[in-house]
Amino acid sequence: MSLPSLPEVPGTEPGRCVLDSFRISIAKRVADALGPPLTVEKVYEGVDYGKKGVDFTIALPRFRLPGKIDDLAKKVTESFQADDFISSVQHDKAFLHFMCNTASLTRAVLTQVHTLSHDTPSQKPEYGSNTSGKGKKVVLEYSSPNIAKSFHVGHLRSTIIGAFLANLYQACGWDVVSLNYLGDWGTQFGLIAVGFEKYGSQEELQKDAIKHLYDIYVKINADATKDESVKTAAAAWFRRMEDGDESALSNWRVWRELSVKKYEEEYARLNVSFDEYTGESKVGKEWQDKALERLNEMGLISDIEGAKLVDLEKWKMGKAVLRKKDGTSIYLTRDIGGAIERYEKYNFDKMIYIISSQQDLHVSQFFKILKLMEFPWADRLEHVNYGLVLGMSTRKGTAVFLDQIITEAAAVMHEQMRKNEEKYAAIEDPEYTSLEIGITGIKIQDMAAKRINNYNFSWDRMKSFEGDTGPYLQYAHVRLASVARKNPEIFPLPPPSEIDTSLLIEPAAREIVFLLGTYPDVVKTALKTHEPSGVVTFLFRLSHAISSAWETVVIKSEADVEKKKARMWLYLCARDVLGAGMRLLSIRPLDRM
Ligand code: ARG
DSSP states (O other), rough: OOOOOOOOTTTOOOOTTHHHHHHHHHHHHHHHHOOOOOHHHHHHTTEEOOOOOOEEEEEGGGGGOSHHHHOOOOHHHHHHOOSSEEEEEEEEEEEEEEEEEEHHHHHHHHHHHHHHOSSSSTTTTOOOOTTTTOOOEEEEEEEBBBBBBBOOOOHHHHHHHHHHHHHHHHHHTTTEEEEEEBBOHHHHHHHHHHHHHHHHOOOHHHHHHHHOOOHHHHHHHHHHHOOHHHHHHHHHHHHHHHHOHOOOOOHHHHHHHHHHHHHHHHHHHHTTOOOOEEEEEGOOHHHHHHHHHHHHTOOEEETTTTTEEEGGGGGGGOOOEOTTTTTTTTTTHHHHHHHHHHHHHOOOOOOOEOOOGHHHHHHHHHHHHHHHHGGGGGGGGGEOOOOOOOOOOOOTTESSSHHHHHHHHHHHHHHHHHHHHHHHHOOOHHHHHHHHHHHHHHHHHSSOOOOOOEOOOOHHHHHOSSOOOOOHHHHHHHHHHHHHHHHHGOOOOOOGGGGGGGGGGOOOHHHHHHHHHHHHHHHHHHHHHTTTHHHHHHHHHHHHHHHTTTTTTSTTTTOOHHHHHHHHHHHEEEEEHHHHHHHHHHHHEEEEE
Protein backbone atom coordinates (compact mmCIF):
# COMPACT_ATOMS: atom_id res chain seq x y z
CA MET A 1 0.00 0.00 0.00
CA SER A 2 1.41 3.37 -0.88
CA LEU A 3 0.02 6.52 0.65
CA PRO A 4 -1.05 9.58 -1.38
CA SER A 5 1.74 12.10 -1.97
CA LEU A 6 1.83 15.25 0.12
CA PRO A 7 3.36 18.72 -0.01
CA GLU A 8 6.51 19.36 2.01
CA VAL A 9 6.23 21.40 5.18
CA PRO A 10 9.39 22.95 6.63
CA GLY A 11 10.34 21.62 10.05
CA THR A 12 8.59 18.30 9.52
CA GLU A 13 10.36 15.00 8.95
CA PRO A 14 7.82 12.38 7.83
CA GLY A 15 10.65 9.89 7.37
CA ARG A 16 11.27 10.05 11.11
CA CYS A 17 7.86 11.05 12.43
CA VAL A 18 5.17 9.51 10.34
CA LEU A 19 2.40 11.40 12.14
CA ASP A 20 3.80 14.47 10.37
CA SER A 21 2.32 12.99 7.17
CA PHE A 22 -1.10 12.60 8.72
CA ARG A 23 -0.97 16.19 9.99
CA ILE A 24 0.15 17.50 6.62
CA SER A 25 -2.73 15.64 5.01
CA ILE A 26 -5.16 17.37 7.38
CA ALA A 27 -3.52 20.73 6.84
CA LYS A 28 -3.73 20.35 3.07
CA ARG A 29 -7.46 19.60 3.13
CA VAL A 30 -8.21 22.56 5.35
CA ALA A 31 -5.97 24.94 3.39
CA ASP A 32 -7.55 23.79 0.12
CA ALA A 33 -11.06 24.15 1.47
CA LEU A 34 -10.58 27.59 2.97
CA GLY A 35 -8.20 29.00 0.34
CA PRO A 36 -5.73 31.89 0.56
CA PRO A 37 -4.41 33.60 2.62
CA LEU A 38 -4.33 30.32 4.52
CA THR A 39 -1.42 28.05 3.57
CA VAL A 40 -0.64 24.42 4.36
CA GLU A 41 2.22 25.60 6.62
CA LYS A 42 -0.06 27.94 8.53
CA VAL A 43 -2.75 25.31 9.08
CA TYR A 44 -0.12 22.74 10.00
CA GLU A 45 0.85 24.78 13.07
CA GLY A 46 -2.74 24.52 14.23
CA VAL A 47 -3.12 20.75 13.97
CA ASP A 48 -3.09 19.64 17.62
CA TYR A 49 -3.57 16.29 19.26
CA GLY A 50 -7.22 15.69 20.03
CA LYS A 51 -8.81 14.71 23.31
CA LYS A 52 -10.84 11.66 24.30
CA GLY A 53 -10.27 9.28 21.45
CA VAL A 54 -9.91 12.01 18.78
CA ASP A 55 -6.64 11.82 16.84
CA PHE A 56 -6.22 15.45 15.77
CA THR A 57 -8.11 18.68 16.35
CA ILE A 58 -8.01 22.13 14.81
CA ALA A 59 -9.38 25.16 16.64
CA LEU A 60 -10.64 27.32 13.77
CA PRO A 61 -10.60 30.72 15.53
CA ARG A 62 -6.81 30.61 15.74
CA PHE A 63 -6.57 31.46 12.03
CA ARG A 64 -8.46 34.74 12.53
CA LEU A 65 -10.30 34.43 9.24
CA PRO A 66 -13.22 36.64 8.20
CA GLY A 67 -16.62 34.99 8.24
CA LYS A 68 -18.51 32.81 10.66
CA ILE A 69 -16.77 29.82 12.19
CA ASP A 70 -19.72 27.60 11.32
CA ASP A 71 -19.47 28.54 7.65
CA LEU A 72 -15.74 27.91 7.59
CA ALA A 73 -16.24 24.54 9.24
CA LYS A 74 -18.91 23.65 6.70
CA LYS A 75 -16.55 24.40 3.84
CA VAL A 76 -14.13 21.85 5.25
CA THR A 77 -16.65 19.15 6.10
CA GLU A 78 -18.51 19.47 2.78
CA SER A 79 -15.43 19.16 0.64
CA PHE A 80 -13.99 16.38 2.79
CA GLN A 81 -13.07 13.12 1.10
CA ALA A 82 -11.72 10.21 3.07
CA ASP A 83 -8.43 8.73 1.89
CA ASP A 84 -5.71 6.46 3.22
CA PHE A 85 -4.54 9.14 5.66
CA ILE A 86 -7.73 10.56 7.11
CA SER A 87 -10.98 8.68 7.47
CA SER A 88 -13.30 11.28 8.95
CA VAL A 89 -13.86 14.85 10.03
CA GLN A 90 -16.34 16.03 12.59
CA HIS A 91 -17.40 19.58 13.30
CA ASP A 92 -17.97 20.49 16.95
CA LYS A 93 -18.47 24.18 17.82
CA ALA A 94 -15.20 25.96 17.01
CA PHE A 95 -13.36 22.70 16.44
CA LEU A 96 -12.73 20.25 13.66
CA HIS A 97 -11.90 16.73 14.81
CA PHE A 98 -10.07 14.33 12.52
CA MET A 99 -9.54 10.59 12.68
CA CYS A 100 -6.70 8.79 10.95
CA ASN A 101 -7.32 5.75 8.79
CA THR A 102 -6.57 2.93 11.22
CA ALA A 103 -5.17 0.47 8.71
CA SER A 104 -2.63 2.86 7.22
CA LEU A 105 -1.84 4.43 10.59
CA THR A 106 -1.01 1.04 12.05
CA ARG A 107 1.08 -0.04 9.10
CA ALA A 108 2.92 3.27 8.81
CA VAL A 109 3.73 3.63 12.50
CA LEU A 110 4.86 0.07 13.10
CA THR A 111 6.94 0.03 9.93
CA GLN A 112 8.66 3.22 10.94
CA VAL A 113 9.37 2.03 14.46
CA HIS A 114 10.67 -1.23 13.07
CA THR A 115 12.92 0.43 10.50
CA LEU A 116 14.45 2.97 12.84
CA SER A 117 14.82 0.90 16.02
CA HIS A 118 17.77 -0.99 17.31
CA ASP A 119 17.42 -3.89 19.61
CA THR A 120 20.80 -3.50 21.22
CA PRO A 121 20.56 -1.30 24.27
CA SER A 122 24.12 -0.03 23.81
CA GLN A 123 23.04 1.80 20.68
CA LYS A 124 21.56 5.25 21.00
CA PRO A 125 17.80 5.36 20.57
CA GLU A 126 17.02 5.93 16.95
CA TYR A 127 13.26 5.97 16.57
CA GLY A 128 12.18 9.29 18.03
CA SER A 129 15.32 11.07 16.92
CA ASN A 130 15.39 13.93 14.41
CA THR A 131 17.95 16.03 12.60
CA SER A 132 16.88 19.50 13.72
CA GLY A 133 20.21 20.15 15.43
CA LYS A 134 22.40 18.96 12.58
CA GLY A 135 25.60 20.94 12.28
CA LYS A 136 25.13 22.63 15.63
CA LYS A 137 27.16 22.20 18.76
CA VAL A 138 25.94 22.29 22.35
CA VAL A 139 28.07 22.28 25.46
CA LEU A 140 26.34 20.81 28.50
CA GLU A 141 27.72 21.21 31.98
CA TYR A 142 26.27 18.98 34.67
CA SER A 143 26.89 17.15 37.94
CA SER A 144 29.88 19.33 38.94
CA PRO A 145 30.42 18.16 42.54
CA ASN A 146 33.01 19.63 44.85
CA ILE A 147 36.04 17.58 45.68
CA ALA A 148 36.37 17.03 49.43
CA LYS A 149 32.82 18.13 50.12
CA SER A 150 29.72 16.02 50.12
CA PHE A 151 27.95 14.94 46.95
CA HIS A 152 24.48 16.11 47.79
CA VAL A 153 21.16 15.35 46.14
CA GLY A 154 21.42 18.61 44.28
CA HIS A 155 24.42 17.21 42.45
CA LEU A 156 22.51 14.01 41.82
CA ARG A 157 19.68 15.95 40.20
CA SER A 158 22.10 17.86 38.01
CA THR A 159 23.67 14.54 37.02
CA ILE A 160 20.36 12.90 36.15
CA ILE A 161 18.86 15.84 34.28
CA GLY A 162 22.16 16.57 32.54
CA ALA A 163 22.57 13.01 31.31
CA PHE A 164 19.03 13.16 29.95
CA LEU A 165 19.72 16.43 28.14
CA ALA A 166 22.94 15.05 26.67
CA ASN A 167 21.02 12.06 25.25
CA LEU A 168 18.21 14.32 24.09
CA TYR A 169 20.43 16.76 22.20
CA GLN A 170 22.23 13.86 20.63
CA ALA A 171 18.92 12.36 19.54
CA CYS A 172 18.09 15.66 17.89
CA GLY A 173 21.22 15.67 15.81
CA TRP A 174 23.35 18.06 17.86
CA ASP A 175 27.04 17.63 18.38
CA VAL A 176 27.19 17.31 22.17
CA VAL A 177 30.12 18.11 24.47
CA SER A 178 29.50 17.15 28.08
CA LEU A 179 31.51 18.71 30.88
CA ASN A 180 31.84 17.97 34.55
CA TYR A 181 32.98 21.22 36.14
CA LEU A 182 34.47 20.06 39.41
CA GLY A 183 34.70 22.26 42.46
CA ASP A 184 38.41 21.57 42.66
CA TRP A 185 39.72 25.00 43.55
CA GLY A 186 39.23 27.63 46.21
CA THR A 187 40.25 28.47 49.74
CA GLN A 188 38.96 25.15 51.05
CA PHE A 189 41.86 23.40 49.34
CA GLY A 190 44.24 25.44 51.42
CA LEU A 191 42.31 24.23 54.42
CA ILE A 192 42.43 20.60 53.33
CA ALA A 193 46.15 20.88 52.67
CA VAL A 194 46.68 22.07 56.20
CA GLY A 195 44.33 19.34 57.42
CA PHE A 196 46.15 16.69 55.40
CA GLU A 197 49.39 17.43 57.19
CA LYS A 198 47.61 16.82 60.47
CA TYR A 199 45.13 14.02 59.67
CA GLY A 200 46.06 12.63 56.26
CA SER A 201 46.85 8.99 55.54
CA GLN A 202 48.14 7.73 52.19
CA GLU A 203 46.49 4.39 52.81
CA GLU A 204 43.03 5.86 53.43
CA LEU A 205 43.48 8.13 50.48
CA GLN A 206 44.16 5.24 48.13
CA LYS A 207 41.25 3.27 49.53
CA ASP A 208 38.60 5.94 49.08
CA ALA A 209 39.88 9.39 48.25
CA ILE A 210 36.47 11.03 48.23
CA LYS A 211 35.65 9.82 51.72
CA HIS A 212 39.08 10.48 53.21
CA LEU A 213 39.29 14.05 51.91
CA TYR A 214 35.80 14.70 53.18
CA ASP A 215 36.72 13.40 56.65
CA ILE A 216 39.77 15.63 56.72
CA TYR A 217 37.72 18.58 55.60
CA VAL A 218 35.20 18.07 58.39
CA LYS A 219 37.92 17.76 61.04
CA ILE A 220 40.01 20.72 59.95
CA ASN A 221 36.93 22.86 59.54
CA ALA A 222 36.08 22.19 63.17
CA ASP A 223 39.64 23.14 64.12
CA ALA A 224 39.41 26.32 62.11
CA THR A 225 36.35 27.54 63.97
CA LYS A 226 38.29 27.29 67.23
CA ASP A 227 41.70 28.35 66.04
CA GLU A 228 42.20 31.44 63.88
CA SER A 229 45.74 30.39 62.95
CA VAL A 230 44.38 27.41 61.00
CA LYS A 231 42.49 29.80 58.76
CA THR A 232 45.53 31.98 58.25
CA ALA A 233 47.65 28.98 57.34
CA ALA A 234 44.97 27.78 54.93
CA ALA A 235 44.71 31.14 53.20
CA ALA A 236 48.49 31.30 52.84
CA TRP A 237 48.54 27.83 51.39
CA PHE A 238 45.84 28.62 48.83
CA ARG A 239 47.71 31.80 47.91
CA ARG A 240 50.72 29.61 47.05
CA MET A 241 48.48 27.35 44.98
CA GLU A 242 47.15 30.31 43.03
CA ASP A 243 50.72 31.44 42.44
CA GLY A 244 51.48 28.05 40.92
CA ASP A 245 53.89 26.95 43.64
CA GLU A 246 54.49 23.30 42.77
CA SER A 247 55.20 22.25 46.35
CA ALA A 248 51.77 23.49 47.34
CA LEU A 249 50.11 21.80 44.37
CA SER A 250 51.49 18.27 44.20
CA ASN A 251 49.22 16.74 46.85
CA TRP A 252 46.21 18.52 45.46
CA ARG A 253 46.92 17.02 42.04
CA VAL A 254 46.81 13.49 43.45
CA TRP A 255 43.59 14.21 45.34
CA ARG A 256 41.91 15.44 42.21
CA GLU A 257 43.00 12.49 40.15
CA LEU A 258 41.91 9.91 42.70
CA SER A 259 38.58 11.62 43.23
CA VAL A 260 37.87 11.71 39.50
CA LYS A 261 38.69 8.04 39.23
CA LYS A 262 36.26 7.15 41.97
CA TYR A 263 33.58 9.38 40.50
CA GLU A 264 34.00 7.82 37.09
CA GLU A 265 33.15 4.40 38.54
CA GLU A 266 30.04 5.72 40.18
CA TYR A 267 28.85 7.62 37.13
CA ALA A 268 29.30 4.43 35.12
CA ARG A 269 26.91 2.65 37.46
CA LEU A 270 24.44 5.46 36.83
CA ASN A 271 24.95 5.11 33.06
CA VAL A 272 26.30 8.66 32.93
CA SER A 273 29.49 9.86 31.28
CA PHE A 274 31.39 13.01 30.42
CA ASP A 275 33.58 14.06 27.53
CA GLU A 276 35.72 16.07 29.88
CA TYR A 277 36.38 16.51 33.58
CA THR A 278 37.21 20.15 33.79
CA GLY A 279 36.93 22.23 36.92
CA GLU A 280 37.40 25.55 38.60
CA SER A 281 41.15 24.90 38.83
CA LYS A 282 41.43 24.84 35.04
CA VAL A 283 40.18 28.37 34.49
CA GLY A 284 43.04 30.66 33.50
CA LYS A 285 43.77 34.03 35.07
CA GLU A 286 43.81 36.05 31.88
CA TRP A 287 40.09 36.39 31.31
CA GLN A 288 39.32 36.77 34.98
CA ASP A 289 41.60 39.83 35.01
CA LYS A 290 40.17 41.20 31.79
CA ALA A 291 36.64 40.88 33.08
CA LEU A 292 37.55 42.97 36.07
CA GLU A 293 39.25 45.58 33.86
CA ARG A 294 36.34 45.82 31.49
CA LEU A 295 33.76 46.21 34.25
CA ASN A 296 35.99 48.78 35.87
CA GLU A 297 36.00 50.87 32.67
CA MET A 298 32.24 50.70 32.69
CA GLY A 299 32.23 52.14 36.19
CA LEU A 300 30.63 49.09 37.71
CA ILE A 301 33.45 48.14 40.08
CA SER A 302 33.87 49.47 43.56
CA ASP A 303 36.83 48.83 45.80
CA ILE A 304 35.98 47.97 49.37
CA GLU A 305 39.09 47.64 51.49
CA GLY A 306 40.93 46.02 48.61
CA ALA A 307 38.12 43.68 47.57
CA LYS A 308 36.57 44.29 44.16
CA LEU A 309 32.81 44.36 43.89
CA VAL A 310 30.65 44.60 40.80
CA ASP A 311 27.45 46.58 41.17
CA LEU A 312 24.53 44.93 39.39
CA GLU A 313 21.82 46.73 41.39
CA LYS A 314 20.57 48.35 38.20
CA TRP A 315 19.46 44.92 37.05
CA LYS A 316 18.27 43.87 40.50
CA MET A 317 21.12 41.41 40.82
CA GLY A 318 22.79 42.92 43.85
CA LYS A 319 26.47 43.48 44.40
CA ALA A 320 28.91 40.64 43.95
CA VAL A 321 32.53 40.16 44.92
CA LEU A 322 34.82 39.45 41.97
CA ARG A 323 38.15 39.48 43.71
CA LYS A 324 39.08 39.06 47.35
CA LYS A 325 41.20 41.34 49.47
CA ASP A 326 44.20 39.03 49.19
CA GLY A 327 43.82 39.00 45.42
CA THR A 328 42.68 35.39 45.13
CA SER A 329 39.95 34.54 42.67
CA ILE A 330 36.49 33.35 43.52
CA TYR A 331 33.67 31.19 42.17
CA LEU A 332 31.94 33.96 40.21
CA THR A 333 35.07 35.19 38.46
CA ARG A 334 36.03 31.66 37.51
CA ASP A 335 32.63 31.12 35.92
CA ILE A 336 33.13 34.25 33.83
CA GLY A 337 36.60 33.25 32.68
CA GLY A 338 35.48 29.66 32.22
CA ALA A 339 32.65 30.59 29.86
CA ILE A 340 34.96 32.68 27.68
CA GLU A 341 37.52 29.90 27.47
CA ARG A 342 34.86 27.39 26.58
CA TYR A 343 33.64 29.56 23.75
CA GLU A 344 37.18 29.88 22.44
CA LYS A 345 37.65 26.14 22.67
CA TYR A 346 34.30 24.83 21.42
CA ASN A 347 32.72 27.61 19.42
CA PHE A 348 29.35 26.41 20.66
CA ASP A 349 25.93 27.38 19.32
CA LYS A 350 24.54 26.86 22.78
CA MET A 351 25.89 26.20 26.26
CA ILE A 352 23.64 24.89 29.00
CA TYR A 353 24.43 24.93 32.70
CA ILE A 354 22.43 22.44 34.73
CA ILE A 355 22.58 24.01 38.19
CA SER A 356 20.19 24.08 41.16
CA SER A 357 17.76 27.00 41.44
CA GLN A 358 19.54 27.86 44.68
CA GLN A 359 22.20 29.36 42.44
CA ASP A 360 19.79 31.33 40.22
CA LEU A 361 21.27 34.63 41.38
CA HIS A 362 24.84 33.49 40.83
CA VAL A 363 24.04 32.29 37.32
CA SER A 364 22.14 35.42 36.35
CA GLN A 365 25.07 37.49 37.64
CA PHE A 366 27.68 35.82 35.52
CA PHE A 367 25.43 35.67 32.47
CA LYS A 368 24.80 39.42 32.92
CA ILE A 369 28.47 40.22 33.29
CA LEU A 370 29.27 38.37 30.07
CA LYS A 371 26.57 40.38 28.31
CA LEU A 372 27.94 43.61 29.73
CA MET A 373 31.30 42.59 28.33
CA GLU A 374 29.52 42.49 24.98
CA PHE A 375 30.42 38.99 23.95
CA PRO A 376 28.18 38.32 20.97
CA TRP A 377 27.69 34.73 22.10
CA ALA A 378 26.56 35.67 25.60
CA ASP A 379 22.94 35.11 24.65
CA ARG A 380 23.74 31.52 23.72
CA LEU A 381 24.03 30.60 27.39
CA GLU A 382 21.15 28.91 29.12
CA HIS A 383 20.50 27.92 32.68
CA VAL A 384 18.49 24.76 33.27
CA ASN A 385 17.57 24.90 36.95
CA TYR A 386 15.74 22.60 39.32
CA GLY A 387 14.26 22.53 42.82
CA LEU A 388 15.29 20.80 46.01
CA VAL A 389 15.03 17.16 46.95
CA LEU A 390 13.78 16.83 50.49
CA GLY A 391 14.30 13.93 52.82
CA MET A 392 16.72 11.71 50.96
CA SER A 393 18.73 10.17 53.75
CA THR A 394 19.91 6.63 54.21
CA ARG A 395 18.96 4.46 57.17
CA LYS A 396 22.31 5.25 58.70
CA GLY A 397 21.77 8.98 58.46
CA THR A 398 22.26 11.69 55.90
CA ALA A 399 23.85 10.54 52.68
CA VAL A 400 26.96 12.51 51.87
CA PHE A 401 28.47 10.42 49.11
CA LEU A 402 27.13 9.27 45.80
CA ASP A 403 28.09 5.66 46.47
CA GLN A 404 25.98 5.69 49.64
CA ILE A 405 22.94 6.72 47.67
CA ILE A 406 23.55 4.05 45.03
CA THR A 407 24.23 1.32 47.59
CA GLU A 408 21.14 2.23 49.56
CA ALA A 409 18.95 2.19 46.46
CA ALA A 410 20.22 -1.28 45.57
CA ALA A 411 19.77 -2.56 49.13
CA VAL A 412 16.24 -1.19 49.51
CA MET A 413 15.29 -2.75 46.18
CA HIS A 414 16.93 -6.05 47.00
CA GLU A 415 14.99 -6.30 50.25
CA GLN A 416 11.76 -5.54 48.44
CA MET A 417 12.39 -8.25 45.86
CA ARG A 418 13.22 -10.80 48.56
CA LYS A 419 9.72 -10.42 49.96
CA ASN A 420 8.37 -12.50 47.09
CA GLU A 421 10.35 -15.71 47.58
CA GLU A 422 9.06 -17.48 44.51
CA LYS A 423 9.81 -14.64 42.13
CA TYR A 424 13.09 -13.96 43.85
CA ALA A 425 14.27 -17.49 43.26
CA ALA A 426 13.69 -17.04 39.52
CA ILE A 427 15.89 -13.95 39.23
CA GLU A 428 19.17 -14.81 37.59
CA ASP A 429 21.33 -12.04 38.96
CA PRO A 430 19.58 -10.40 41.92
CA GLU A 431 22.51 -8.11 42.70
CA TYR A 432 22.58 -6.55 39.26
CA THR A 433 18.81 -6.51 38.90
CA SER A 434 18.18 -4.79 42.22
CA LEU A 435 20.87 -2.22 41.48
CA GLU A 436 19.38 -1.38 38.09
CA ILE A 437 15.82 -1.21 39.36
CA GLY A 438 16.88 0.82 42.37
CA ILE A 439 18.67 3.35 40.18
CA THR A 440 15.66 3.46 37.87
CA GLY A 441 13.47 4.19 40.89
CA ILE A 442 15.62 7.13 41.91
CA LYS A 443 15.79 8.53 38.41
CA ILE A 444 12.08 8.24 37.74
CA GLN A 445 11.18 9.90 41.01
CA ASP A 446 13.57 12.68 40.11
CA MET A 447 12.26 13.26 36.60
CA ALA A 448 8.56 12.64 37.12
CA ALA A 449 7.57 16.24 37.85
CA LYS A 450 8.56 19.62 36.46
CA ARG A 451 12.20 20.36 37.24
CA ILE A 452 11.53 23.49 39.23
CA ASN A 453 9.35 21.69 41.80
CA ASN A 454 10.87 20.62 45.06
CA TYR A 455 9.93 17.07 45.87
CA ASN A 456 9.95 14.75 48.85
CA PHE A 457 12.05 11.72 48.18
CA SER A 458 10.50 8.49 49.41
CA TRP A 459 12.19 5.10 49.53
CA ASP A 460 8.76 3.47 49.75
CA ARG A 461 7.67 5.00 46.50
CA MET A 462 11.01 4.34 44.88
CA LYS A 463 10.82 0.61 45.52
CA SER A 464 7.15 0.10 44.70
CA PHE A 465 6.09 -1.88 41.63
CA GLU A 466 2.70 -0.20 41.72
CA GLY A 467 1.81 3.27 40.54
CA ASP A 468 3.97 5.40 38.31
CA THR A 469 7.35 4.27 39.57
CA GLY A 470 10.68 3.18 38.14
CA PRO A 471 10.16 -0.50 39.06
CA TYR A 472 6.78 -0.41 37.28
CA LEU A 473 8.45 0.81 34.08
CA GLN A 474 11.15 -1.83 34.26
CA TYR A 475 8.47 -4.44 34.86
CA ALA A 476 6.52 -3.28 31.80
CA HIS A 477 9.66 -3.64 29.68
CA VAL A 478 10.50 -7.05 31.10
CA ARG A 479 7.00 -8.27 30.38
CA LEU A 480 7.30 -7.21 26.73
CA ALA A 481 10.65 -8.96 26.47
CA SER A 482 9.27 -12.11 28.04
CA VAL A 483 6.24 -12.36 25.77
CA ALA A 484 8.70 -12.85 22.92
CA ARG A 485 10.61 -15.50 24.85
CA LYS A 486 7.42 -17.35 25.72
CA ASN A 487 6.20 -17.69 22.13
CA PRO A 488 9.25 -18.93 20.26
CA GLU A 489 7.20 -20.87 17.70
CA ILE A 490 6.18 -17.72 15.78
CA PHE A 491 9.75 -16.56 15.30
CA PRO A 492 11.39 -15.41 13.15
CA LEU A 493 8.63 -12.99 12.20
CA PRO A 494 8.20 -12.34 8.47
CA PRO A 495 9.37 -8.97 7.09
CA PRO A 496 6.99 -6.07 7.87
CA SER A 497 5.43 -6.10 4.41
CA GLU A 498 4.23 -9.65 4.99
CA ILE A 499 2.67 -9.05 8.38
CA ASP A 500 -1.06 -8.51 8.14
CA THR A 501 -1.60 -5.43 10.28
CA SER A 502 -5.28 -5.26 9.32
CA LEU A 503 -5.74 -8.02 11.88
CA LEU A 504 -4.95 -5.52 14.63
CA ILE A 505 -8.49 -4.32 15.16
CA GLU A 506 -8.75 -4.06 18.94
CA PRO A 507 -9.12 -0.53 20.35
CA ALA A 508 -6.29 -1.33 22.77
CA ALA A 509 -4.00 -2.06 19.82
CA ARG A 510 -4.87 1.21 18.11
CA GLU A 511 -4.23 3.09 21.33
CA ILE A 512 -0.73 1.64 21.50
CA VAL A 513 -0.06 2.35 17.82
CA PHE A 514 -1.08 5.98 18.12
CA LEU A 515 1.05 6.48 21.23
CA LEU A 516 4.05 4.95 19.47
CA GLY A 517 3.46 7.43 16.66
CA THR A 518 3.60 10.36 19.07
CA TYR A 519 7.02 9.50 20.49
CA PRO A 520 9.04 11.66 18.04
CA ASP A 521 6.87 14.60 19.11
CA VAL A 522 7.52 13.84 22.76
CA VAL A 523 11.24 14.10 22.02
CA LYS A 524 10.79 17.35 20.13
CA THR A 525 8.78 18.91 22.94
CA ALA A 526 11.35 17.84 25.51
CA LEU A 527 14.01 19.66 23.52
CA LYS A 528 11.98 22.85 23.70
CA THR A 529 11.12 22.65 27.38
CA HIS A 530 14.21 20.86 28.70
CA GLU A 531 11.77 18.88 30.84
CA PRO A 532 12.30 15.14 31.30
CA SER A 533 8.81 14.89 32.84
CA GLY A 534 7.11 14.83 29.43
CA VAL A 535 9.08 11.73 28.49
CA VAL A 536 8.29 10.10 31.83
CA THR A 537 4.58 10.82 31.39
CA PHE A 538 4.68 9.36 27.89
CA LEU A 539 6.36 6.17 29.11
CA PHE A 540 3.71 5.68 31.77
CA ARG A 541 0.89 6.27 29.30
CA LEU A 542 2.46 3.74 26.98
CA SER A 543 2.96 1.23 29.81
CA HIS A 544 -0.65 1.64 30.90
CA ALA A 545 -1.90 1.16 27.34
CA ILE A 546 0.21 -1.98 27.02
CA SER A 547 -0.96 -3.35 30.32
CA SER A 548 -4.60 -2.90 29.36
CA ALA A 549 -3.95 -4.60 26.02
CA TRP A 550 -2.78 -7.89 27.56
CA GLU A 551 -6.37 -9.03 28.05
CA THR A 552 -7.73 -8.39 24.56
CA VAL A 553 -4.63 -8.51 22.40
CA VAL A 554 -3.56 -12.00 23.48
CA ILE A 555 -0.94 -14.19 21.88
CA LYS A 556 -0.61 -17.46 23.74
CA SER A 557 -4.26 -18.56 23.54
CA GLU A 558 -4.90 -17.13 20.05
CA ALA A 559 -5.53 -19.81 17.42
CA ASP A 560 -4.91 -17.74 14.27
CA VAL A 561 -1.16 -17.75 13.62
CA GLU A 562 -1.31 -14.63 11.41
CA LYS A 563 -3.03 -12.76 14.23
CA LYS A 564 -0.40 -13.99 16.65
CA LYS A 565 2.34 -12.63 14.41
CA ALA A 566 0.73 -9.24 13.96
CA ARG A 567 0.22 -8.91 17.70
CA MET A 568 3.75 -9.97 18.46
CA TRP A 569 5.03 -7.35 16.05
CA LEU A 570 2.98 -4.72 17.85
CA TYR A 571 4.47 -5.72 21.20
CA LEU A 572 8.00 -5.79 19.82
CA CYS A 573 7.56 -2.28 18.46
CA ALA A 574 6.13 -1.19 21.81
CA ARG A 575 9.17 -2.64 23.53
CA ASP A 576 11.50 -0.78 21.17
CA VAL A 577 9.86 2.53 21.92
CA LEU A 578 9.57 1.92 25.65
CA GLY A 579 13.25 1.00 25.66
CA ALA A 580 14.21 4.02 23.57
CA GLY A 581 12.38 6.35 25.94
CA MET A 582 13.99 4.76 28.97
CA ARG A 583 17.46 5.05 27.42
CA LEU A 584 16.78 8.68 26.63
CA LEU A 585 16.27 9.11 30.38
CA SER A 586 19.63 7.31 30.89
CA ILE A 587 17.87 4.20 32.23
CA ARG A 588 19.03 0.75 31.15
CA PRO A 589 15.93 -1.26 30.27
CA LEU A 590 15.94 -4.80 31.68
CA ASP A 591 14.92 -7.88 29.71
CA ARG A 592 14.51 -10.09 32.74
CA MET A 593 13.91 -9.76 36.41
N1 ARG B 1 30.44 22.93 42.27
C1 ARG B 1 29.30 23.78 42.40
C2 ARG B 1 28.52 23.43 43.65
O1 ARG B 1 28.57 22.33 44.10
C3 ARG B 1 28.37 23.68 41.24
C4 ARG B 1 28.96 24.19 39.96
C5 ARG B 1 27.94 24.63 38.99
N2 ARG B 1 28.52 25.12 37.79
C6 ARG B 1 29.01 26.31 37.58
N3 ARG B 1 29.50 26.61 36.39
N4 ARG B 1 28.98 27.24 38.51
O2 ARG B 1 27.81 24.25 44.17
